[in-house]
Amino acid sequence: MSFDVLFSQFMSGIARGALLFLVASGLSLTFGVLRVLNFAHGSLYMLGAFLSYSIWKFLLMPVLGFYLAAVIAALIMGGVGMIIEFGLLRRLYARGWPEQLLATYAIILIITDLVKWAWGGEFLSIPRPRPFTGAVFLFGFPFPSYNFFIIILGLGLVVFLWWLVYKTRLGDIIRAAAQDREMVSALGIPIPWLFTWIFVLGAAIAGLSGAVTAPFGSVALGMDIEIIIECFAVVVIGGMGSLPGTLLGAFIVGQVYAFGILFKPELALAFIFMVMAVVLIIRPWGIFGRPER
Amino acid sequence: MLEVKEIHSYYGTSHILFGISFGVKEGEAVCLLGRNGAGKTTTFRSIIGLTPPKSGSIQFRGKEIIGKPPYRIAQMGIGYVPDTRRIFPDLTVRQNILVARREHKGAIWDLDRIYSLFPKLQSLETHMGTQLSGGEQQMLTVARTLMTNPELLLLDEPGEGLAPLVIKTMEQQLGEIKKLGLTMLICEHNVGLAINLSDRAYVMDKGMIHFQGTIDELKKHEEVRKKYLMV
Ligand SMILES: Nc1ncnc2c1ncn2[C@@H]1O[C@H](COP(=O)(O)OP(=O)(O)OP(=O)(O)O)[C@@H](O)[C@H]1O
Ligand SMILES: [Mg+2]
Numbered sequence: 001m002s003f004d005v006l007f008s009q010f011m012s013g014i015a016r017g018a019l020l021f022l023v024a025s026g027l028s029l030t031f032g033v034l035r036v037l038n039f040a041h042g043s044l045y046m047l048g049a050f051l052s053y054s055i056w057k058f059l060l061m062p063v064l065g066f067y068l069a070a071v072i073a074a075l076i077m078g079g080v081g082m083i084i085e086f087g088l089l090r091r092l093y094a095r096g097w098p099e100q101l102l103a104t105y106a107i108i109l110i111i112t113d114l115v116k117w118a119w120g121g122e123f124l125s126i127p128r129p130r131p132f133t134g135a136v137f138l139f140g141f142p143f144p145s146y147n148f149f150i151i152i153l154g155l156g157l158v159v160f161l162w163w164l165v166y167k168t169r170l171g172d173i174i175r176a177a178a179q180d181r182e183m184v185s186a187l188g189i190p191i192p193w194l195f196t197w198i199f200v201l202g203a204a205i206a207g208l209s210g211a212v213t214a215p216f217g218s219v220a221l222g223m224d225i226e227i228i229i230e231c232f233a234v235v236v237i238g239g240m241g242s243l244p245g246t247l248l249g250a251f252i253v254g255q256v257y258a259f260g261i262l263f264k265p266e267l268a269l270a271f272i273f274m275v276m277a278v279v280l281i282i283r284p285w286g287i288f289g290r291p292e293r
Numbered sequence: 294m295l296e297v298k299e300i301h302s303y304y305g306t307s308h309i310l311f312g313i314s315f316g317v318k319e320g321e322a323v324c325l326l327g328r329n330g331a332g333k334t335t336t337f338r339s340i341i342g343l344t345p346p347k348s349g350s351i352q353f354r355g356k357e358i359i360g361k362p363p364y365r366i367a368q369m370g371i372g373y374v375p376d377t378r379r380i381f382p383d384l385t386v387r388q389n390i391l392v393a394r395r396e397h398k399g400a401i402w403d404l405d406r407i408y409s410l411f412p413k414l415q416s417l418e419t420h421m422g423t424q425l426s427g428g429e430q431q432m433l434t435v436a437r438t439l440m441t442n443p444e445l446l447l448l449d450e451p452g453e454g455l456a457p458l459v460i461k462t463m464e465q466q467l468g469e470i471k472k473l474g475l476t477m478l479i480c481e482h483n484v485g486l487a488i489n490l491s492d493r494a495y496v497m498d499k500g501m502i503h504f505q506g507t508i509d510e511l512k513k514h515e516e517v518r519k520k521y522l523m524v
Contacts, residue, residue: 175383175384176381176384178383180381182343185343185364186343187364187367190364192362
């Protein structure tokens with residue numbers, strides 16, 4: 001196996017990891033604070049992708065169109081997130097896991113049908129936006145420069161979330177509520193609003209992530225389930241609710257997938273779940289996670 | 294200021310409080326005494342809204358508070374200091390204090406004032422919440438609730454599990470807070486700190502109130518103390 005092949009797989013694994021981080025960070029944040037496992041997170045991502053496609057088509061702007069469409073799609077998904085939290089999820093916090101699972105599964109079905117109805121079953125795609133149309137050379141090997149856009153976006157989100165969670169008062173409240181929401185509430189902090197805004201943030205990040213995958217490959221039905229399965233692997237490996245854990249989990253899953261494809265493409269997903277199983281055996285709460293109290 | 298009438302509280306299906314009634318007037322310090330399992334913590338949880346009573350009434354400054362979520366009750370001016378302290382482990386001492394900050398008119402508590410009352414906390418500022426001793430944790434949980442600028446302070450066993458010397462310090466510090474005009478409701482099972490700070494006492498057992506009176510009256514009623522407090 002030559003260096004260029006390994007290196008190129010490594011780099012594509014990094015790009016895939018960055019995309020997984022974009023999606024999984026929202027999932028992990030929502031779980032960490034709300035303690036609701038949102039199976040429909042992938043559907044928010046898918047809806048964001050379809051929305052950005054239509055907004056991009058409608059805008060018809062050469063360079064800015066793509067970026068503007070992504071931002072608008074993210075904002076709309078934030079709004080959708082608010083409707084979902086307000087209309088459905090907040091009724092379920094006190095209920096058990098089975099009800100939460102059923103309810104979020106219902107959202108998956110609703111969004112799937114909505115997308116089928118509005119966009120049909122076609123594969124849609126947006127051309128790579130300028131200035132990320134060409135290739136970048138690293139050690140003399142070419143890589144799609146759009147991959148670097150995704151990597152930079154992922155790193156940007158890491159910095160933003162780190163700042164939000166560890167450097168702001170809201171972050172103090174988030175970390176306190178993740179551990180003892182009852183006490184936070186008894187201190188006069190409106191937990192219901194906190195939960196709404198966390199869910200809105202998670203949904204907006206999912207929408208943005210969906211939007212930026214449009215130039216990657218194809219926007220299509222089924223992309224929701226595909227991403228959510230890998231995101232679960234990411235958060236289980238890294239530890240639910242942990243920001244550094246999600247980052248490490250995304251890196252690992254991205255790499256395992258990239259090299260898995262190299263050795264046995266049919267088993268790429270299986271390799272990911274083998275790693276997940278090993279982590280679960282050694283550390284059931286994930287690498288950076290904490291045992292449930 | 295606080296008027297509790299005939300409340301019945303439950304954990305699931307187990308009936309814990311059987312028609313508790315008592316009151317706290319502005320500026321007073323009142324203690325709620327009773328041995329382990331008497332229902333003191335449940336009474337506090339009922340007031341702050343964590344275990345809302347199924348019937349009865351709780352009025353704070355003339356407004357009914359049963360049915361309101363805990364954050365609303367806290368915003369109205371009730372500060373709850375839990376028995377298990379419930380320090381946020383991922384936050385530093387300073388963050389634990391500041392996370393609760395709520396400013397409104399008439400607010401008197403800020404970081405400086407907290408640190409002058411609890412100098413120990415200033416020197417531990419950057420430590421994580423979990424790295425504190427029991428006494429330090431108790432100071433921190435009181436400090437954190439004070440930052441919400443409450444008018445009525447509910448203190449659940451502030452001396453529990455502390456060394457006698459530490460209890461004395463805590464008692465002095467709570468005395469200072471009382472002098473600032475804060476109304477207090479303190480509960481305890483071993484008569485000590487609470488009785489020294491309080492003007493009046495209620496004694497409860499098995500979810501019911503069995504005695505009420507001034508501290509002097511309680512001291513005279515030996516049979517009440519024998520029967521319900523084991524002293
Ligand atoms: N979460 C719970 N679920 C069911 N029963 C409970 C729960 N918490 C307390 N109890 C029961 O309620 C009764 C009153 O408990 P509570 O904690 O109010 O007593 P307390 O007076 O605060 O006692 P202590 O001095 O030990 O703190 C006890 O019989 C206890 O076993
Ligand atoms: Mg108690």
